[in-house]
Amino acid sequence: MGGKDADLVRNVLVLGAGAMGCYFAARLIEAGTSVTLVDVDKARIDTLNASGLTVIDDRGTRNVPVKASTAQALRDVASMVIVFTKGIHTATAMQQIAHLVGPETFALTLQNGLGNAETIAATIGRDHVMFGVTDVPADLVPPAEVHSHGKGKITLWSMEEAGTPQAHMLEALFEAAGMSAKADPSAQVAVWEKVAFNAALNAPSAILECPVGGLDSVAGRAIVEAVVEETVAVAHANKVAVDPTRIMARVNHALATHREHKPSMLQDILAGRATEIDLINGAVMAAGEAIGVSTPVTATLVHLVRAKEQFART
Incomplete structure (x- = not known):
């Protein structure tokens, strides 16, 4: 990616080191994206930093080195935040990364339920928030092994028209990582x-x-x-x-x-x-x-x- 696309993926934070967060982070890292997994579990963070993620999917089995951290320990402003926390933790998670949000920070929620995008927009602004769904399969085997078998897709769009270019950039980002994605106004x-x-x-x-x-x-x-x-x-x-x-x-x-x-x-x-x-x-x-x-x-x-x-x- 070049130009604005490169700016969008300069410093990606994935909130929530559960099954989905770990699998998405691993796939993006393998595609060359700079990703930090953000979680509140210090023991899990230490394990991920020490041994990386073991990924087992239809591509095979491999170890993917990852960077994991608490939000409080990070200082650099994020270019993109992908939110995978449980919906009941969205507001707290956004409060914890408020110091990492700048005027050019964008966010994507692929969480279950309704209302997550609006909660994220309270911190980042509606023009910078994208939302969607995914049925990409992922199961976490503690402490640091993630399994994904079978096909899945990502459907996403922007809350406001101003975010449409970034929605298409994210589609390209996921596709480059070998994941099926579509920026779709009917998301x-x-x-x-x-x-x-x-x-x-x-x-x-x-x-x-x-x-x-x-x-x-x-x-x-x-x-x-x-x-x-x-x-x-x-x-x-x-x-x-x-x-x-x-x-x-x-x-x-x-x-x-x-x-x-x-x-x-x-x-x-x-x-x-x-x-x-x-x-x-x-x-x-x-x-x-x-x-x-x-x-x-x-x-x-x-x-x-x-x-x-x-x-x-x-």
Whole structure:
């Protein structure tokens, strides 16, 4: 990359050294991009700096040297920030890197849920924020091994027209790293369709404490389909042209082929961690309330997950 493209990747920060953050960082580093993984776990940071990342994917197995740090230890202004923290940590993560944000810093969120881009924009400004979704697979095997098998893609766009050139630059950056990416003005559709998918499977699975296959029953499907229907109604009311047939096809595929998968919200409940309920089902409920669309099944799931979280803390 040259010119402005080179400026954009001069100093890339990847926030969150989980599976996705580690895999994306490794692929960008292999393509020659200057990347620092930013995390709060000092032990993980020390391990990554000492031994690098072992990457196992369809390209083979290799070790990728990485630089990892806490935000507080960094001083150089970032050119690009790619956010992979859980949505409940987005605001804190942005506060921690505020001293690394300059007038030419851009950011991309590929996180789950709704509202992350707006949270990031509070620090960086809407003109400099891009958002999107990815289904690139990644699993972290502690302490520093990441697996990714199968194809996935990245769909992204800018919050404001001023950021359109940078969205296309990021598309080129990911493509140069051998990842399938598309800068697409309809990225908001992809975001909402992923929210509908996650809302339909995550919360019921967390409440019932069952893997995805446990929802494949008459009663389970009634809940799942109602959540999809409500999310689609809210999206359409907000002029986001999601396709319910496409969403249900993805849901049915998961019910048929990923039966033993434990969604992240279930994993959080079982581990006693806070969930992303407010960024997924809760965000759909709030968006519905704001525009006058009722979401009774979604609202019930939100309250049940919140109740489980509160009970776990007592």
